[in-house]
Each structure stands twice: as structure tokens, then as C-alpha cells.
Amino acid sequence: MKPESPGSQTMSAAASGRATPADAIALRGVGHSYGDLPTLAGIDLQAPAHGVLGLVGPSGCGKSTLLELICGLQDPSAGTISIGGATSAEARLGRCAFMPQRDLLLPWYSAIDNAALALRNQGLGRREARAAAAGLFERFGLAGFEAARPDELSGGMRQRVAFLRTLIAGKPTLALDEPFAALDAITRAEMQEWLAAALRTDPRTVVLVTHDVEEALYLCDRVAVLSARPGRIVAELTAPRPRAADRDAAVTDAEFVSAREEAMRALREGSR
Amino acid sequence: MRRWLLPLGLIALLLGAWQIAASTGAIADALSLEDFLVPSPVEIASSLWENRELLAENAWVTLKEILLGILCALLVGVGMAILMHRWRLLRDAAYPLIVASQTIPVVVISPILLVWFGYGIGPKVFIVALVCFFPITVNALDGLRSVDPEAVKMMRSLGASRRQRFRRVEAPAALPSLFSGIKIAVVVAPIGAVFAEWVGADAGLGRLIQSDLANYQVARQFAAVVVLSGMALVLIGLTALAERRIVTWR
Numbered sequence: 473m474k475p476e477s478p479g480s481q482t483m484s485a486a487a488s489g490r491a492t493p494a495d496a497i498a499l500r501g502v503g504h505s506y507g508d509l510p511t512l513a514g515i516d517l518q519a520p521a522h523g524v525l526g527l528v529g530p531s532g533c534g535k536s537t538l539l540e541l542i543c544g545l546q547d548p549s550a551g552t553i554s555i556g557g558a559t560s561a562e563a564r565l566g567r568c569a570f571m572p573q574r575d576l577l578l579p580w581y582s583a584i585d586n587a588a589l590a591l592r593n594q595g596l597g598r599r600e601a602r603a604a605a606a607g608l609f610e611r612f613g614l615a616g617f618e619a620a621r622p623d624e625l626s627g628g629m630r631q632r633v634a635f636l637r638t639l640i641a642g643k644p645t646l647a648l649d650e651p652f653a654a655l656d657a658i659t660r661a662e663m664q665e666w667l668a669a670a671l672r673t674d675p676r677t678v679v680l681v682t683h684d685v686e687e688a689l690y691l692c693d694r695v696a697v698l699s700a701r702p703g704r705i706v707a708e709l710t711a712p713r714p715r716a717a718d719r720d721a722a723v724t725d726a727e728f729v730s731a732r733e734e735a736m737r738a739l740r741e742g743s744r
Numbered sequence: 745m746r747r748w749l750l751p752l753g754l755i756a757l758l759l760g761a762w763q764i765a766a767s768t769g770a771i772a773d774a775l776s777l778e779d780f781l782v783p784s785p786v787e788i789a790s791s792l793w794e795n796r797e798l799l800a801e802n803a804w805v806t807l808k809e810i811l812l813g814i815l816c817a818l819l820v821g822v823g824m825a826i827l828m829h830r831w832r833l834l835r836d837a838a839y840p841l842i843v844a845s846q847t848i849p850v851v852v853i854s855p856i857l858l859v860w861f862g863y864g865i866g867p868k869v870f871i872v873a874l875v876c877f878f879p880i881t882v883n884a885l886d887g888l889r890s891v892d893p894e895a896v897k898m899m900r901s902l903g904a905s906r907r908q909r910f911r912r913v914e915a916p917a918a919l920p921s922l923f924s925g926i927k928i929a930v931v932v933a934p935i936g937a938v939f940a941e942w943v944g945a946d947a948g949l950g951r952l953i954q955s956d957l958a959n960y961q962v963a964r965q966f967a968a969v970v971v972l973s974g975m976a977l978v979l980i981g982l983t984a985l986a987e988r989r990i991v992t993w994r
Contacts, residue, residue: 571898572898574894593904
């Protein structure tokens, strides 16, 4: 069984930017435990189609686990998770693309072959997959690096290729696990602007896990603050100016600063 | 340059010392032996040349045993590693057995195989495969287990089937480790082959060495050892070359 043309499907989804309710995320009473150790408890969360939801919390609070639950890599021990009505892990996995914490570019593939992995998995040949990914390389400032080995790329470029790999999968939802945690401060700020621009031109429903409150408030529409283990939601904030074109102005804005203070306060209280 | 010059210089030095000690009869005197029992490098070289056809015939027999043995070990070993990686239960059950296969003394099993299967090539290939099986299987399995679990999650999320995950992530990740195993196998394979021939064979370098021992053909015996070492070195070189061509990302 070969899909007709996953490449063009990716492109049309990317071009149209049409939000359908099918892409919305809803979590109800989600709990999780490893053996006897409860890691998450009573999580209720919602994100509309093409909304960007941030999850921040102290280390070890279970936010990465929550992300894996959402994208169907695991099933929760309690509660339900739905992505556009799909509730089984298998169905969620089909609607959600996961970007792990480290870029995990495969060293035996070139940059473009890494980015096009999902297309190869859908049954496309190497040439067709490369052709489908080439346009996005151009658009995302990676032109000329198609044939580069992953270890020849800078940290920021590796993250861009990893993000493209997630995007090209053509799924309505993206699950990003601390995508920029390994980068230096300047590159991280650049990458945040880059991701904001990418989501402006190619909107998707996104769940973003980060430990950086500023990153969450800049990139997300809403930010949920989790407590220390077992993770619960201690605060939910609305970002004042999500994905503004001028990042420097946005993050120094008075409203943004007070939202950041509020999030930090919630984070501190939740960590106790 | 330095990488080649230094070992070559050392070899030349050792050969020179041996040549002087042997041709002056110093070694033979010290050991109170007849001179012909202590051949000099020059005598070995001339024996190598004079017996080139005989040595080539026997080397070909031994080479066939080595290559077939390594091939069998590769097929069975890599197959076992893949199955054991796929099924935890099989790994737990079979791992002790694989370790045990390495403890079987070749000295003991070779005569038994000779009794069971006769003088043909079969028992030799079996012995070579037996000594190569362990390094290949264990290294292939280690390589498969070294795969980052996060990479597997990433691939699952990108819609990869189990087969695609194996082909695109697990198999390439296991290759460097597999090559380490093959390099060890290539070194031990000639030893296994010679030993298997030693016990009972009608051709091969191992048999030649053994019959020359009985006939005090010491120079030709050394010549056979030179051919055997040369063969092993070429095999290691070819393995390293293949590794460099295939594992280009290291």
C-alpha cells in the first residue's frame, strides 16, 4: 500500500495553513506512573488547532513524559488524550510528529536525507524524497547544505534540519522536546525567531516542552506551568504577543515581562 | 610515511639480527643443534621461492577453509544477533550458550569432528566458523543494542515500520561494532584452520607444516608460516578497507 503522493500532501498542508478542528488537542485527567512512582497527576489541557501550547516545569517533573504521552509513544495510566478526536496511542502517533531533545540526525545520512526520512518511511524513493525536501531547504535557509554530513553542520543548522525532518512528516501536530536547550544563548534566540517565522508561514498545532520561561512565552499562545513530581498544572498563562516578528521588542515589553514574572513565581512555588 | 617506516625498520632490524645469528651458526651452537635446523631468513626466502607452487596449492586450500568458515560465522552470527536483539527471551536463553561455544577447546573437538566427518573440508570450515562465531555474534549484538532509544522513538513518530527502523537506524548503527568483530574473527580464523588441518587433513598449510616437522624441513616450515601470516595480514587489510568504504561516517 503506497500513499499517492505524501510529498505534495506535505506541501499543500504547508501552503494552505488551514486550521481544522481535527488538529485540536485535549487532555482530560491524564496521569502517569512508572511502577509505583507517580510522575504526572490530573493533567487537563487544551490547545485549539494551530495553537502553540507550552509546557514548562522543573527538571524531572514529567514534562517530557507528558509530551511522549501526547504524541502516542506511550499510553497514560489514567485519563484520555485526544488529537482531533483520535484517542488511541496508535492513532495519535499517526497525527503527531515528535522532535526529540537532541537533534539525533543520523550520521550515515546527508542533511537532506535526514530531513526527508519521513518521506522515505512513507515509501518514496531517495530521489523523490530529496526533491520534495529541497524546496523546504531553500525556504528555511539551508540551501547549499543538502549534501552535508550532520557533523559538518553548526548546532543551529542541525536543529533546523531536525525541525524540518519533523515538519516534512506532514502531520498536523508537532511535539517539540526542548528543541533549543543545547544551543548557546545567541543561537537559541535566533532559532526562536526562526521557529516563530516558520510557524507564521506554516502553522501547525504545536506542543513545546522547555525549561526556559521566556522561550515558552515568546513562542506559545498559552503556557502551562507544571509542578515538581508528580507533575500537576499549577498555572496557565496567556502569552501577550506570541511569535512577534521583533523578538527583542517583544520580550522587553512590559506585559511580557510581567507574564514572565508570573510564570517564574508559579514555577518557584510549584518546585517546592 | 612514519607509520610505514617505523615498523618496516624494526622488521629489517630483527631480520638482520636473525640472519647474522643464524648464518654464523650462533643460534645452532647455543642450542647444540645441527645448522640445518636453524634456517636464516635468506634460506627461508629461497625455500619460499623454490616451493612456490606447493605452498600456493596448500595456501589455497587453507584460504578456502578460512573464507568459508568466516562466511558461515557471519551468516549464523549476524542472524543470531538480529534474532536475539528482536526477542529478549531468546537473548536471555541463548547468550550463555554462545559464551559456552567459545569455551569449547578446539583441541578436543577437532579429533571428534575428524572421526565423525572424515578428512574433507567440512570439519575445517566448522572449526573456523566456531572460533569466529563468538566475536561476530557478540559484537553484532552489542552494536544493535547501542542504538539510542530516543532515535527509535523519533523514527516511530516519523511513521517507520519495524523493518524501516532496522534498515535505517539499527543496522547502520551496528556496523562499526560488527566490523570490530569481523577483524577479530579474521585474526583467529587462520589459527583455527591450521589447527583443524593439524589434526587430520590431506592438504593445507597446517598439514604441510606438520609433515615438514616430521621430515625436518624446517626452512619450508617457516616459509609456510610466512605465507600464512601474509594471508592473515591481507585479510585484515581487506576488512579495514571494506570498513572504511562502508562506514564512511566514522
